[in-house]
Amino acid sequence: MILDGRPVASGAGSAAGRRNPSPRPDAVKEKGKTRSSRLPRPVLDNAPGDVILPIARRPCAGGSGPERALCAQMPATAFRLQTGGKMKTSALLVLALAASFALATIPVAARSDLDAPTAELLREADIPRLAPELETVLDAAEPDDLIDVIVHTRRQANLDALPPGTGYGGKLAHLQDVAELAQRDILAWLATTDARNVRSFWLVSRIALAATPAVIRTLAARDDIAYIFDDFVVTIDYRASEGEPLPPVDLQExxxxxxxxxxxxxxxxxxxxxxxxxxxxxxxxxxxxxxxxxxxxxxxxxxxxxxxxxxxxxxxxxxxxxxxxxxxxxxxxxxxxxxxxxxxxxxxxxxxxxxxxxxxxxxxxxxxxxxxxxxxxxxxxxxxxxxxxxxxxxxxxxxxxxxxxxxxxxxxxxxxxxxxxxxxxxxxxxxxxxxxxxxxxxxxxxxxxxxxxxxxxxxxxxxxxxxxxxxxxxxxxxxxxxxxxxxxxxxxxxxxxxxxxxxxxxxxxxxxxxxxxxxxxxxxxxxxxxxxxxxxxxxxxxxxxxxxNVGGGGGEEETLKVHYTYEENAVGLEDGGTFHSATRLTPTRDCDVVAGIFLQHEASQNQHYFVWRGNNATTPGPVVESIPYTGAGTGWKRLDLAQPFRVNANADVWLGPRFTHTAGQFPGGVDGGPAVPQRGGWVNLDGTWEELREYGLAFNWMIAAIVRYSGAVEEELLEPVPDLPAINTPTLAPGPGRVEYTLPGPGRIDLGVHDATGRLVRTLARGPMPAGRHTTTWDQTDDHGRPVASGTYFYRLTAEGKTLTAKAVVLN
CATH class of the missing domain: 3.40.50.200 (Peptidase S8/S53 domain)
Structure with missing residues (x-):
């Protein structure tokens, strides 16, 4: 077992007679995993042609591709026309050089089939097709040396161009089909040369082979080749800490x-x-x-x-x-x-x-x-x-x-x-x-x-x-x-x-x-x-x-609400007596907590509800809002305040029911909403408590508190629940979406749209806002004006240190 990870001086696995550039210890570092499936190709062992047109370097032109710097560093290439190993000086040499200059560079404008990264490498310039390191190896090689190289073909697959919804298998087939088409003529030509160990790859269309410098230079001059690299060496770099091998332990590291x-x-x-x-x-x-x-x-x-x-x-x-x-x-x-x-x-x-x-x-x-x-x-x-x-x-x-x-x-x-x-x-x-x-x-x-x-x-x-x-x-x-x-x-x-x-x-x-x-x-x-x-x-x-911060997975998000009736807090009230009933709840999940008074009534009775403003007084404050109701049957009646108001931190908001009936008992109910007792304790008429005093009724009757919540745990006392802004929960179809929210008082807000990962996509409102109801729209674009993808998004409203969210489903 080797644990030192030391670099080697030459490429492992090279056959005798091949040359690989020596890996530089500082050139290759670390990282990790992948898989691949290769298309098997036969080993080609054919004789070279008589005349070889070498690649020539063309002066670098403008351009901003990532290989522009490589062009300027490339050494000049010696031009040789080889026929039987002897140098020829004739008109044929001039023709060879002209052909070399013409074939060794590729005008990008005429190559619309290039994949985006390859086109980026060649943009706006005629980039040399041989990597600088490979040029160095070729210049130092003997004519019969076999050098390991990797050829990047001109034609490459572009998976982004496939129809939406193309599956994994369809994408693999496209990659393999494009590679086969891109490499067909190249492989046929290599079969006529002395190239060895030819291997075809398709995730990116490339061909690995070993060949002589002459074959490599001629290969680089082909129009279906983008560029050629040496088969360079990657070496991992890590360090063994001092000490002996460690025994297994059961503790977490x-x-x-x-x-x-x-x-x-x-x-x-x-x-x-x-x-x-x-x-x-x-x-x-x-x-x-x-x-x-x-x-x-x-x-x-x-x-x-x-x-x-x-x-x-x-x-x-x-x-x-x-x-x-x-x-x-x-x-x-x-x-x-x-x-x-x-x-x-x-x-x-x-x-x-x-x-x-x-x-x-x-x-x-x-x-x-x-x-x-x-x-x-x-x-x-x-x-x-x-x-x-x-x-x-x-x-x-x-x-x-x-x-x-x-x-x-x-x-x-x-x-x-x-x-x-x-x-x-x-x-x-x-x-x-x-x-x-x-x-x-x-x-x-x-x-x-x-x-x-x-x-x-x-x-x-x-x-x-x-x-x-x-x-x-x-x-x-x-x-x-x-x-x-x-x-x-x-x-x-x-x-x-x-x-x-x-x-x-x-x-x-x-x-x-x-x-x-x-x-x-x-x-x-x-x-x-x-x-x-x-x-x-x-x-x-x-x-x-x-x-x-990961959602529950794909599909529509649903909310399950559990309604729980807390019956142990029921109290009996004598004629003319007073009472105060309270329950403390600590939510452990996102939930709605609604406290209220549940009353019994029958048909043919009159009911009236009052909401009082509490200011730590010894008597209820003035009536804020009231609604008359004459019931026949059962049902709910909600009391909405026309003008919401704030209450001191330790004050109570008092909901007072008043009844007029003709006969019998009567069932009915009221959802207290924000107008509910929010701090509890028995009223002590002779003490120093600053609790709200509540007045009794003229009749004997039973009253019980009901709490509807999702995911709460029960404790002993009721704490004040602060006023929260309200926000609706829209579902968006294509086109502008509207979100409404209500502020109980003036203050700074931050309203934005977030994707399923919690990332901010669009800021809708930010800064000071007056109290009251507000409306804004979202046109389903991000902060850069680009349409967002279909999926689930969330409005997030933050006001006065409180945050509410609402879901929106975009269907584009």
Missing amino acids: WNITKVRAPECWSAGFNGAGIVVGNIDTGVQTSHPAFGGRWRSSNGWYDAVNGQSSPYDDNGHGTHCMGSTVGGNGIGVAPGATFIAAKALAANGSGNSSWFVACFDWMAGTGRPDILSNSWGSDRTSTYWFNYVNNLRSLGIIIVGAIGNSGPGGSTSMPPGSYPNVIGVGATTSTDAIASFSSRGPAPNQAPWNDSGWWPRPDWNLINPGISAPGQNIRSAVPGGGYYNLDGTSMAAPHVAGAAAILLQKDATLTHDQVFNLFADHAARPSGGAPYPNINYGWGRLDCKTALD
């Missing part, structure tokens, strides 16, 4: 408690039913910490050695997966299922083509809900962007470590630095940002600075998005043991596990919704303020608070 995962388990959410994948060094699936949660069907892929059974000959992948789904107190989501793909060899390094194969397997065969990536590379910074984007289009949540190159700024690395990845930094047990954790901001270039890729309007190059424990993290290692490791490699699995918990509660959550739940509800250590920032992102992961 500090990092698991820190992110409040156990509180989620107590609430019934541990990731059950969710599949998490990682691309790493492999996983020892038989480790006791995993408890049989590895999905044995389509749950393993080995791009390094081709073994059919899971294993981990390094330890990094097992440790990362333990922090995600491990039991024995080491994992955030111990109820989740996991799968794994191996792209890193025993020495912690792997060719980029191995990662490409794993991505295909994850998309086509593994199909996880979440993909955690504890690896990364600063080579060819947009190299992984299309993979991430297509996996997200398939509905997979992508989590990535941002690297261990801190504390300097602008050190975060892809794929964790991409705006379409939940990038994760590392914190310590004291909530300090780890010194080694890479920092933002992300590069100020496409696609990072294109707001169309941002998960929220204020992302704006802030990286990481969230931080999580990543120092002195105890987790599983091969052999059944445990070990402490440091790195953002250790932090990202915590976020992947937290995402599994959120998806268990609501499987319809999108990638951006999960990101915003973590960002909006993160813990924010005081030492890192203000937030967000390029050290912590939006804060440190708080799994429980994020979970509490």
Whole structure:
């Protein structure tokens, strides 16, 4: 077992006679998971043609694509026309050079079939098709050297162009069909060359192969090629904490408690039913910490050695997966299922083509809900962007470590630095940002600075998005043991596990919704303020608070109200006597608490209700409102005040029933609404109580208090219930929607529309408002004027420190 993660000097797995650029220790860092399914292709072994037209460099033109900087750094290419290995000086050389200049560059305007990220790379300029690092290798290579490269085809699939509602299978078929069409002629041409080990990939249409410098340069001149990379090496970077291997323990690790995962388990959410994948060094699936949660069907892929059974000959992948789904107190989501793909060899390094194969397997065969990536590379910074984007289009949540190159700024690395990845930094047990954790901001270039890729309007190059424990993290290692490791490699699995918990509660959550739940509800250590920032992102992961802000899942939201009659508070009243009846309720859920007086009556009686203003007087105040009622039968009568009024904090509002009847008893009732006794206690006529004195009736009768509520617990005394503004609960159809609200007095308000994750979508009103009823409209657009998607939204009204919400369903 290897736990040091040291970089190697050359690409693992290269055949004799091939050349791979040596990996730079500072060039490749960390992150983690993926799956892929590749289309098998035969090995091609054919002789080259007699005449080879080499690629020539064309001077860089303008443009703002992310590869513009690469153009300026590319060395000049020597032009050679090879025929039988000898240099020819003739008119043919002139023709060859002219053809080379014409074929080596691609006018973007004529290439409407390019996917968006590829077009971005080539926008407004004729970009050289060979990566600078590959140019260096080719210049130093012998003519018969075989060099491993990856070809990115001109034609690429665009999943966003598919009809709405296209399912997972339809998207996979489209990706594979486009790749087959894009690669058909290229593969046919390669069959006529000495190219070896040709492999076709489809999640992003690319071809991996080994070929001589001449074949590679000629390949780059084809019009159906976008660009060619060397098959560079990715090396993980992490640190083993000092000390011996650790024994198993039954206690929860500090990092698991820190992110409040156990509180989620107590609430019934541990990731059950969710599949998490990682691309790493492999996983020892038989480790006791995993408890049989590895999905044995389509749950393993080995791009390094081709073994059919899971294993981990390094330890990094097992440790990362333990922090995600491990039991024995080491994992955030111990109820989740996991799968794994191996792209890193025993020495912690792997060719980029191995990662490409794993991505295909994850998309086509593994199909996880979440993909955690504890690896990364600063080579060819947009190299992984299309993979991430297509996996997200398939509905997979992508989590990535941002690297261990801190504390300097602008050190975060892809794929964790991409705006379409939940990038994760590392914190310590004291909530300090780890010194080694890479920092933002992300590069100020496409696609990072294109707001169309941002998960929220204020992302704006802030990286990481969230931080999580990543120092002195105890987790599983091969052999059944445990070990402490440091790195953002250790932090990202915590976020992947937290995402599994959120998806268990609501499987319809999108990638951006999960990101915003973590960002909006993160813990924010005081030492890192203000937030967000390029050290912590939006804060440190708080799994429980994020979970509490997840709705109940898709579909319409319904409210169940339970009506409870509290009969034990009934009192008897003698002629001319007084009474005071009270109950204290403490709501533990969102609820309506309505206290009132329930009276009996029959037909042929007159009733009259009064509401008095209370000012801590010894007698009731003046009548505020009254309604006459002559009843025949049973029913409810509600008393609405024309002009609501405020009451002192310790005062009572008194509801007085007066009856005139002709015969018998009479049932009936009144819903007290806000006009109810709100502080209780027996009236002491001779003491110093400032309670409202209430006058008796002329008859013997029974009275009982009724309370209608949802989710309340009973205590002994009634406390004053403050006046609250009222807000209606609309259901919106296409077109403007209206919301009405009533304020009991003047004050500042904040009225906005929020989506199901709690994120503010539109501000409708903010500032001082007079008392009374108010109406405003929402045209179903966000603060940027863009129409919102169909779904459930919530009006949230805050006034004088009180908050009410109302649901709105948008059907576009």
